[in-house]
Amino acid sequence: MAFEGLADRLQNTMQKIRGKGKVTEADVKEMMREVRLALLEADVNFKVVKNFVKKVSERSVGQEVMKSLTPGQQVIKVVKEELTELMGGEQSQVAVAKRPPTVIMMVGLQGAGKTTTTGKLANLLRKRYNRKPLLVAADIYRPAAIKQLETLGKQLSMPVFSLGDQVSPVEIAKQAIAKAKEDHHDYVLIDTAGRLHIDEELMGELKEIKELSNPDEIFLVVDAMTGQDAVNVAQSFDEQLGVTGVILTKLDGDTRGGAALSIRAVTEKPIKFAGMGEKLDALEPFHPERMASRILGMGDVLTLIEKAQTNVDEGKAKEMEQKMRTMSFTFDDFLDQLGQVRSMGPLDEIIKMLPGANKMKGLNNIQVDEKQISHIEAIIQSMTSEEKQHPEIINAGRRKRIAKGSGTSIQEVNRLLKQFEEMKKMMKQMSNMQQKGKKKGMGGMPFKFPF
């Protein structure tokens, strides 16, 4: 998960303050040093850090915190508010031209992920807004860049416009727009070659494309792992082209992603989307407040709930709850639930979205191997329906057969059976608790994963 390092560090700092009756100026100062170091460590540009710390410090030393009954909480609040403000509001909409087609230019350094993002954005436009985009291969410099976009186009079954690598990108853009009008495409996504912001010649080329195609959006694609230089890159591209938005890529890595803060602060342009994975549907709207909460280790419950809502069938969930109460939960149900949870995304990501997860030792660095889950699925699928309904009938011979059938070992089968039993016990306890009205069942994951 992005930013976890920052969260850890701030959390430690806040821990010291939390519960303190009175905050002195010295306390604030010490805390600000920690905040400063945490942000620097997270690759936030040092100038941005300086301003940020100054702001927070001013507010903290002022009346707001000193007079508050819970000064520690107050400081956290101030930091969070300032952080949220720095990140800006949520703005994931894409411009629509008055007269179609809407032209979007993708620009950025080499290797930022422009071509992949172009594919993802086209997919998103089609899926969410029911648009009909035309992809334009204007990267004539990098070997096989055109081929890459064409392959993506094929995967998405979307048309890709290209004129080979001997025609100037300006010309390609011009013809592509004409073609889009002809074929009634409402969006034109121009994938340009990666270039250095200090390369005058190539930046000149982008300016020409811009003048000619009059784009409604110019998206700067930035690698989330970028260090201090993010500021120079973003500023330079923005000054020369007038960027309208930023797309942050590779945010599914373990980078702390301070670049996001830096870019926001120097360009004041919104970060609209974030690339969260290798697949073509892994482009998500960027949520500034959620990011701010995540930085402060407050968990990303909103995303989790959203994911659960889109992926978990409500009727099924109710049925499941009923089954858990009545203890008639079988391996069939288990398989079902595994599938539902999995459809929400990689498990380690889901776990990390839970509040406090990065505070819990062990959970912090948990790495769930998706393959293990496949093994579990294979084991269950190798059972007969009789066995799935009544696991107690599984004797040594059956175990052997199941292990063989699923390509696992008897030990693994045993482990699963044992864990399943434990899980059922736990469910019983939980439903007892619910009946006492102590705790309301949370639709999420009421069982322990058997690994």
Next chain:
Amino acid sequence: MGFFKKLKDKLTTSTDQATEKFKSGLTKTRDNFSNKVNDLVARYRKIDEDFFEELEEILIGADVGFDTVMELIDELKHEVKRRNTKDPEEVRDIITEKMVEIYQGDDEAPNELNMQEGELTVILFVGVNGVGKTTTIGKMAHQFKEDGKKVLLAAGDTFRAGAIEQLEVWGERTGVDVIKQAEGSDPAAVMYDAIRAAKSRQADVLLCDTAGRLQNKVNLMKELEKVKRVIEREIPGAPHEVLIVLDATTGQNAMIQAKTFKEATDVTGIVLTKLDGTAKGGIVLAIRHELDIPVKFVGLGEKVDDLQPFNAEQYVYGLFASAFEEKEDDESESEDE
């Protein structure tokens, strides 16, 4: 003084185009970095906490690893105390001295590649997405070819769209054969094929491309381990080099990248790419310091001959050149006294 002068003398005697290229490639870096150091030194009359804080920021601004910066600052503070100096001018010298020390450590690690004479040398390239693995392979193939070696390329990036074609274009440009399978096939199988082919065609060098992967993807890292295992099994002692390609624009995360890839594939060296931008790639100092992985090559541009062997002295010289040249002038003046 001394230190820089020695460095400069050493470089001017051996000076060639490479140094020039280094200097021009690092111009932006150098301007930013050394100007700031100069500016800092000029602005402070005495050394205090603020001075160190600002120095800290300059170093962080060059993406030098966070922990390394903290360590460096501590050492500097200590040194300043020991020498009992209050003069920022003097500190400038200590800063540069310490930085080279950090990079070089105790030993002067060789940055030549571990080439097998008369036998097949296998070099595996690893790294996250978009750092320039394939481009680096293309450039390196060109260099080996120039040296009269028979080179073979293995298209191990079977995942990314167009990656195989990209390597093929480089193969055509440099006149080198590419061993490939269809997109989506098992990269380990490609390596197996490539090694077989390299053996039967009696190639001198086999350069193995792999798909970019973020270091926190467990399965993909496992896949990479498997690729390496297959190579090891086919040729004992291979791969002779595992080079991690790092993008100079990457910040602190480069450290985690180097660490994780080292754990998975026992990385033997770094190729630092895109150093012709404004990014400084200072993180390599920290990586060398903390993980003991030397930089072997740097990418200084998009052309086929823009890959240069890394020279720590050149690099540091590039970083500090202007600070140092000014100092030289001062010294020649003061020498008359």
